[in-house]
Amino acid sequence: MIYKETGQYKSSYKSDHAIFPLLQDKIAFSTLMFIAFLIIPFVINSYWEKAILVPFLIFSLAAIGLNILTGYCGQVSLGTGGFMAVGAFSTYKIMTYFPDMNIMIIILISGLITAAVGIIFGLPSLRIKGFYLAVATLASQFFLVWLFNKVPWFYNYSDTGQITVSERTMFGIPVTGAEAPSYATYLFCLVLVVVLSFAAKNLIRSKMGRSWMAIRDMDIAAEIIGVPPLKTKLSAFAISSFYIGVAGALYFAVFLGAIEVTESFDIMTISFPVLFMIIIGGLGSMLGSFLGAAFVVTLPIGLKFLMVDMVGLSAVTAKHFEITIWGLLMIVFLIVEPHGLARLWSIAKEKLRRWPFPY
Amino acid sequence: MSLADLKKIPYGKTAIELKNISLAFGGVKALTDVSFEVKKGEVFAIIGPNGAGKSSMLNVINGFYKPTSGTINFAGIDRSEMEPELAAKSGIARTFQNIALFKGMSTLDNLMTGRLLKQKKNFLMQALYFGPVAKEEEEHREKVERVIDFLDLQSIRRTPVGSLPYGLQKRVELGRALAMEPEILLLDEPMAGMNVEEKQDMSRFVLTVNNELKTTIVLIEHDMGVVMDISDRIVVLDYGKKIGSGLPKEIRNNKAVIDAYLGVSDD
Numbered sequence: 196m197i198y199k200e201t202g203q204y205k206s207s208y209k210s211d212h213a214i215f216p217l218l219q220d221k222i223a224f225s226t227l228m229f230i231a232f233l234i235i236p237f238v239i240n241s242y243w244e245k246a247i248l249v250p251f252l253i254f255s256l257a258a259i260g261l262n263i264l265t266g267y268c269g270q271v272s273l274g275t276g277g278f279m280a281v282g283a284f285s286t287y288k289i290m291t292y293f294p295d296m297n298i299m300i301i302i303l304i305s306g307l308i309t310a311a312v313g314i315i316f317g318l319p320s321l322r323i324k325g326f327y328l329a330v331a332t333l334a335s336q337f338f339l340v341w342l343f344n345k346v347p348w349f350y351n352y353s354d355t356g357q358i359t360v361s362e363r364t365m366f367g368i369p370v371t372g373a374e375a376p377s378y379a380t381y382l383f384c385l386v387l388v389v390v391l392s393f394a395a396k397n398l399i400r401s402k403m404g405r406s407w408m409a410i411r412d413m414d415i416a417a418e419i420i421g422v423p424p425l426k427t428k429l430s431a432f433a434i435s436s437f438y439i440g441v442a443g444a445l446y447f448a449v450f451l452g453a454i455e456v457t458e459s460f461d462i463m464t465i466s467f468p469v470l471f472m473i474i475i476g477g478l479g480s481m482l483g484s485f486l487g488a489a490f491v492v493t494l495p496i497g498l499k500f501l502m503v504d505m506v507g508l509s510a511v512t513a514k515h516f517e518i519t520i521w522g523l524l525m526i527v528f529l530i531v532e533p534h535g536l537a538r539l540w541s542i543a544k545e546k547l548r549r550w551p552f553p554y
Numbered sequence: 555m556s557l558a559d560l561k562k563i564p565y566g567k568t569a570i571e572l573k574n575i576s577l578a579f580g581g582v583k584a585l586t587d588v589s590f591e592v593k594k595g596e597v598f599a600i601i602g603p604n605g606a607g608k609s610s611m612l613n614v615i616n617g618f619y620k621p622t623s624g625t626i627n628f629a630g631i632d633r634s635e636m637e638p639e640l641a642a643k644s645g646i647a648r649t650f651q652n653i654a655l656f657k658g659m660s661t662l663d664n665l666m667t668g669r670l671l672k673q674k675k676n677f678l679m680q681a682l683y684f685g686p687v688a689k690e691e692e693e694h695r696e697k698v699e700r701v702i703d704f705l706d707l708q709s710i711r712r713t714p715v716g717s718l719p720y721g722l723q724k725r726v727e728l729g730r731a732l733a734m735e736p737e738i739l740l741l742d743e744p745m746a747g748m749n750v751e752e753k754q755d756m757s758r759f760v761l762t763v764n765n766e767l768k769t770t771i772v773l774i775e776h777d778m779g780v781v782m783d784i785s786d787r788i789v790v791l792d793y794g795k796k797i798g799s800g801l802p803k804e805i806r807n808n809k810a811v812i813d814a815y816l817g818v819s820d821d
Contacts, residue, residue, distance in 0.1 A: 416650065418618075
């Protein structure tokens with residue numbers, strides 16, 4: 196009864212095809228945006244920024260990117276960390292060569308560079324599928340990290356091999372570097388995430404998204420109705436890599452500030468967690484990308500609170516338990532709800548629709 | 555490759571002519587020296603026992619298999635092979651023997667994929683989804699809704715096709731082919747596994763498409779009753795060779811065809 200769609204008639208195909216076709220969804224989304232843009236910036240502190248909100252936004256973007264490739268186009272990829280590293284190092288190099296360029300433009304160009312790299316590493320997908328493709332993309336992960344480690348040009352010949360961000364401003368307020376206030380980094384990420392999410396959703400609900408899903412579900416039939424497999428798969432790799440590259444650029448420039456490639460873009464710290472995000476959140480679902488990112492970012496914090504602060508375990512023991520619980524959760528999710536949190540949400544909506552009646 | 559324009563061919567004239575088509579996979583000869591022609595606007599049936607090469611024949615027509623030898627004359631242009639994309643662009647649509655729908659997508663989205671070739675706006679415009687793209691979507695949605703009305707699919711518009719019963723999936727697949735507004739429709743066993751009512755419905759759809767939209771239909775079917783009733787001309791294949799062709803009543807009395815279906819007695 197609460198989530199009632201009865202009586203909401205659609206009188207045009209346009210309103211039927213809207214992103215939020217139901218009034219309740221529209222209200223919920225507007226409220227969320229109101230809180231995100233007009234309340235959080237005034238109450239945010241450094242802890243919320245560094246531990247929860249900014250990583251959540253950045254990983255949402257990476258999860259959307261991987262979801263486009265894996266969830267919508269059906270091409271499994273384990274190269275997320277490598278592609279994020281491309282975004283980060285592109286940002287660093289562009290910053291070095293163009294000290295006056297606006298940070299927003301730098302980050303978008305880094306995304307485009309990552310898209311180009313993504314196309315190159317997407318070429319094997321034309322011949323191989325499934326697990327075999329996952330192994331091929333794994334190669335891109337190891338190769339790219341190795342490259343940024345081995346070629347000193349990428350880290351400007353610094354002794355440590357670290358890259359460090361310099362201060363950049365938007366409208367006179369620093370958004371990168373140590374001086375950047377919490378609300379500025381948060382808002383900067385938020386704007387990018389909101390704009391790029393809408394772009395992704397629009398792509399998914401129009402021609403491009405349908406071509407991707409056609410290739411995912413039945414590539415032979417897709418070819419017969421005139422979807423070119425080559426172009427479609429590579430476009431998925433390009434657009435997915437663009438999102439992941441922007442996420443990598445933000446991860447370096449806005450979130451961490453200084454990185455060392457083997458540590459920050461390792462397969463265990465990026466590629467697998469982002470894959471978990473889309474599996475836990477829901478493959479082929481925009482909402483799932485956000486839910487998965489939120490889950491993966493907040494779970495360690497929640498577990499630490501529970502085990503260290505409540506139960507009183509030592510931090511090291513808690514960390515070990517955390518990894519174990521991770522593995523356990525992964526298995527539980529794959530067995531109980533392979534379609535992820537997004538499916539749980541749609542089941543909940545179904546229940547709300549009928550509540551309080553039992554049928 | 556130039557696009558052959560099937561629209562310019564008058565009704566009753568040859569739309570596709572297959573000349574001496576042979577197809578071999580290693581040592582297996584799927585088709586040997588098969589020739590026939592399909593005239594524009596007719597219902598043309600390909601029949602034959604299991605493994606006769608009927609589906610291979612359709613795959614050759616829409617470019618999924620490349621024939622080892624022979625030529626395909628499509629709308630007046632000779633080719634040694636077709637390309638799937640070229641076939642789709644020139645107006646050849648098909649359905650599959652084992653349903654090949656996009657199982658994760660809704661009925662509506664499945665039908666909308668039939669319009670993909672006709673949607674021209676580039677991806678940047680799609681990402682912004684402003685005026686022209688929204689308008690294009692609506693135009694194609696309208697076309698698809700007509701197909702939905704015609705095939706009575708209204709109630710399952712939003713259902714993921716993977717969860718639909720078999721008969722309806724077959725119908726959605728026909729819908730996807732129709733959404734392409736094809737000139738030639740290749741149907742691979744559209745009535746396989748259906749009960750009598752479903753077969754009647756499907757026959758009615760096929761005949762209506764043929765009569766109203768003047769779509770040429772090439773059909774593979776095992777139900778002889780249906781084939782004899784709805785087809786204008788028939789070709790019979792057996793072990794990859796053509797053993798007969800002609801009007802239904804000629805086929806019914808063709809000795810070679812009867813032997814192929816019923817077996818030859820030794821005496």
